[in-house]
Amino acid sequence: MLEKQHKLSRRERQIMDVLYRMGRATAAEVHKEIPDPPSYSAVRAMLRVLEEKKHIRHEEKDLRYVFIPVVPREKARRSAVLHLLDTFFDGSTEEAVATLLDVSSRRLSEKEFDRLAKVIEEARKEGR
Numbered sequence: 001m002l003e004k005q006h007k008l009s010r011r012e013r014q015i016m017d018v019l020y021r022m023g024r025a026t027a028a029e030v031h032k033e034i035p036d037p038p039s040y041s042a043v044r045a046m047l048r049v050l051e052e053k054k055h056i057r058h059e060e061k062d063l064r065y066v067f068i069p070v071v072p073r074e075k076a077r078r079s080a081v082l083h084l085l086d087t088f089f090d091g092s093t094e095e096a097v098a099t100l101l102d103v104s105s106r107r108l109s110e111k112e113f114d115r116l117a118k119v120i121e122e123a124r125k126e127g128r
Contacts, residue, residue, distance in 0.1 A: 008055070011038065011046055019056060020073045024066050 008016065011034070018033040019025055025033070031043045047067055050056045058065040069076075089095040101108075108116070 008050075008053075009046075011042075012050055012055075015043070015046055015050060016055060016069065016076070019067055019069045020076075024059075024068045026064050026066055030067065 014034050015030055018030050022029065022033070027040065027044045027047055030047065031037050031040050034043065037043065047056065047058075047065075051058060051067075055070060056067050057070050058067050060066075085091050085093065085096055089099070
C-alpha cells in the first residue's frame with residue numbers, strides 16, 4: 001500500500017495533507033481547506049478514489065461521511081521520501097541531504113545542526 005503513496009495526484013496529496021492535519025474531516029471541510037479548490041463534487045470524487053486506493057476510509061456520522069487516513073502519516077512520509085530519493089537522487093541519501101542543505105531558504109540554528117549531527121551519529125552506530 002505504501003508504494004502507491006507516490007502515485008497520488010497533486011490534488012489527492014492536498015486532500016491527504018488536510019486529513020492528516022485535521023485527523024478526520026467531511027468532504028465539505030476538505031473542500032474548504034484545499035488551496036484554490038476544485039468543485040465540491042470533484043473533491044467528493046477524489047475522496048472516493050482515495051478510498052478505493054485504500055489511503056482513507058470513512059465513517060458515517062449524522063448522515064455525513066467523515067474521512068480518516070488509513071496509513072499513519074509517518075509511514076506515508078517515509079514512503080514519499082523513498083520515492084523522492086529513488087526518483088531524483090538515484091537512491092543517494094547523501095545527495096538528498098546535501099541538496100536540502102544547499103537550497104534551504106533559511107539558516108539552520110545551532111540546535112538544528114546539533115540534532116542533525118545526533119541523528120547522523122545514531123545512524124552510524126546502527127550501521128544505517
